[in-house]
Amino acid sequence: MRLVIFTDLDGTLLDHDTYSHAPAAQALAALKAAGVPLVLASSKTGAEMAPLHAELGLGEAPMIVENGAGVLEPGADGAGDAAYRKIRAALDAVPSDLRAHYRGFGDMTDAEVSDVTGLPPEGAALARQRCHSEPGVWSGDDAALARFLDTLDGQGVSARHGGRFLTLSLGRTKADAMREVADRLGADTTIALGDAPNDVEMLEQATHGVIVRNDHGTPLPRLAGEENDRIRRTAEIGPSGWNAAVLALLQDLGATTG
Numbered sequence: 209m210r211l212v213i214f215t216d217l218d219g220t221l222l223d224h225d226t227y228s229h230a231p232a233a234q235a236l237a238a239l240k241a242a243g244v245p246l247v248l249a250s251s252k253t254g255a256e257m258a259p260l261h262a263e264l265g266l267g268e269a270p271m272i273v274e275n276g277a278g279v280l281e282p283g284a285d286g287a288g289d290a291a292y293r294k295i296r297a298a299l300d301a302v303p304s305d306l307r308a309h310y311r312g313f314g315d316m317t318d319a320e321v322s323d324v325t326g327l328p329p330e331g332a333a334l335a336r337q338r339c340h341s342e343p344g345v346w347s348g349d350d351a352a353l354a355r356f357l358d359t360l361d362g363q364g365v366s367a368r369h370g371g372r373f374l375t376l377s378l379g380r381t382k383a384d385a386m387r388e389v390a391d392r393l394g395a396d397t398t399i400a401l402g403d404a405p406n407d408v409e410m411l412e413q414a415t416h417g418v419i420v421r422n423d424h425g426t427p428l429p430r431l432a433g434e435e436n437d438r439i440r441r442t443a444e445i446g447p448s449g450w451n452a453a454v455l456a457l458l459q460d461l462g463a464t465t466g
């Protein structure tokens with residue numbers, strides 16, 4: 209069996225409040241001992257994720273960045289930003305009465321991104337180093353939004369709502385990136401863990417999906433895979449739930465030794 213694990217970060221591997229992964233230490237060590245690659249899959253940028261990848265000692269495992277819009281190899285220099293430049297060019301071509309209602313991270317200063325995200329200023333600077341997607345805030349009405357999205361769609365740019373942000377991309381999800389990485393790593397069995405709507409495609413596509421309990425958001429609706437336990441839910445929140453679920457799955461799959 210060639211097992212690869214894909215995980216969301218905030219509210220999943222990282223605690224919602226403290227951003228700590230300490231409660232998952234036992235399962236993280238078990239993965240390392242068994243030689244199972246751990247692929248981080250987040251809405252964060254590569255610049256934001258690289259320090260965590262290094263801290264966790266994830267070696268050669270690629271990272272799924274910007275909600276699946278990109279895949280980053282660790283240590284890759286100068287990640288290509290062609291997709292981001294295409295999105296910004298599409299924004300430049302939107303009629304100005306519509307464009308005026310959208311303020312993307314590329315239109316904001318680090319301080320503004322810090323304000324809208326709650327990130328510290330140095331974190332905001334990393335969040336602005338985008339290569340594949342553009343989050344932003346929409347301030348117009350629904351009718352204008354429909355015209356805005358229609359105009360972008362005509363240029364191959366799609367949009368997804370998440371929290372207070374409207375994120376523009378070329379349409380790839382975490383599940384698309386997961387399929388690409390799983391193929392590249394020769395995986396025949398996958399586990400995906402996540403806590404939010406932007407994780408659902410990944411959870412449904414994995415051999416085994418784990419919905420990690422997060423008491424800060426609306427619980428995910430019941431997914432089809434829960435009928436036959438292909439998708440399970442953790443009893444505990446965040447990294448504590450992550451730890452228990454990964455240890456249990458490793459045992460079930462007989463993957464506890466290298």
Ligand SMILES: [Mg+2]
Pocket residue numbers: 216217218219220402403404
């Ligand atoms: Mg999350």
